[in-house]
Amino acid sequence: MLRLPKPRSLLRTNCLFQRYVATGKIPTKNASFSEVLQLQEKKLTGVTFPLQDLEKYLDPSVNTKSFYIFNPSCNDIYRAEAIFRPSDKHVIDYFTSAVRMDHAPQLLPPEVCFIGRSNVGKSSLLKALFSLAPEVEVRVSKTPGHTRKMNFFKVGKYFTLVDMPGYGYRSPKDFVEMVEAYLQERENLKRTFLLVDGLVGIQPADKIAVEMLEEFGIPYVLVLTKIDKASKGILIKNVINIQDFMKKQTNGCFPQPFLVSSLHYHGVHLLRSFIAHVTGNLRLTTS
Ligand SMILES: Nc1nc2c(ncn2[C@@H]2O[C@H](COP(=O)(O)OP(=O)(O)O)[C@@H](O)[C@H]2O)c(=O)[nH]1
Numbered sequence: 113m114l115r116l117p118k119p120r121s122l123l124r125t126n127c128l129f130q131r132y133v134a135t136g137k138i139p140t141k142n143a144s145f146s147e148v149l150q151l152q153e154k155k156l157t158g159v160t161f162p163l164q165d166l167e168k169y170l171d172p173s174v175n176t177k178s179f180y181i182f183n184p185s186c187n188d189i190y191r192a193e194a195i196f197r198p199s200d201k202h203v204i205d206y207f208t209s210a211v212r213m214d215h216a217p218q219l220l221p222p223e224v225c226f227i228g229r230s231n232v233g234k235s236s237l238l239k240a241l242f243s244l245a246p247e248v249e250v251r252v253s254k255t256p257g258h259t260r261k262m263n264f265f266k267v268g269k270y271f272t273l274v275d276m277p278g279y280g281y282r283s284p285k286d287f288v289e290m291v292e293a294y295l296q297e298r299e300n301l302k303r304t305f306l307l308v309d310g311l312v313g314i315q316p317a318d319k320i321a322v323e324m325l326e327e328f329g330i331p332y333v334l335v336l337t338k339i340d341k342a343s344k345g346i347l348i349k350n351v352i353n354i355q356d357f358m359k360k361q362t363n364g365c366f367p368q369p370f371l372v373s374s375l376h377y378h379g380v381h382l383l384r385s386f387i388a389h390v391t392g393n394l395r396l397t398t399s
């Protein structure tokens with residue numbers, strides 16, 4: 113009897129289907145907040161509030177008020193996590209991709225999008241955010257510079273997360289055609305997350321992205337990635353530089369940067385709750 117391949121492998125071998133590979137596996141330790149809550153207090157603060165955790169290393173004269181602007185309770189963070197946990201009634205999955213704005217799906221739920229330089233850790237962060245839904249395949253183009261797409265992920269009826277092609281390579285063409293058009297036209301876009309490498313700090317290409325967001329007048333947030341790779345000294349220097357930059361040169365930027373390690377889940381739980389909050393899905397008990 114002729115054995116037919118399973119539909120999934122059929123898709124994979126279809127030459128019309130763009131071949132994607134997922135980047136390295138993300139560990140699962142501390143992926144859920146209930147695990148984090150078991151940690152000793154010091155560690156718990158480090159994983160949950162990595163920016164506030166830096167305060168103890170700073171001179172008391174440094175103003176850290178902006179570290180506490182978004183300051184949900186542990187209960188808020190715990191409630192937000194439910195949105196990132198799939199069930200039969202709540203499906204979290206990759207939805208579709210688009211290379212041009214006129215190919216983008218018309219979706220009603222609020223949207224957030226992630227942008228950043230190639231290699232900044234965007235795919236890894238998406239994998240960490242979706243780690244409670246391991247069946248979600250974060251698609252990344254195997255060949256750098258190959259036609260990149262906007263990837264849409266549906267988080268049930270709550271919100272859509274849009275993964276934008278990395279800038280730095282083949283841009284500005286990709287940017288003008290996709291990213292700029294998306295940012296300018298998308299009416300349900302609630303917040304843009306601009307990822308910056310926490311080890312090297314804000315780069316000239318990141319500043320160009322900031323200028324673009326400022327010009328469009330849309331609200332955005334800076335996320336410092338790979339914080340596990342940076343020493344405390346380097347991290348503090350980069351955070352202070354970024355705070356200074358945000359204060360002097362930005363209007364639309366949320367004044368509190370988010371610090372994350374996709375490897376150890378530092379800041380990932382806080383980021384989940386911020387996304388839930390800005391998409392109107394989490395009312396904070398503290399405010
Ligand atoms: N140590 C560490 N490495 C990371 C982290 N995030 C990403 N990386 C590594 O940085 C590289 C680029 O990450 P990737 O997510 O593919 O970046 P993208 O091009 O922005 O999607 C990969 O080798 C990742 O393993 C992190 O939080 N910690």
Ligand SMILES: [Mg+2]
Nearest residue numbers: 231234235252
């Ligand atoms: Mg990627």
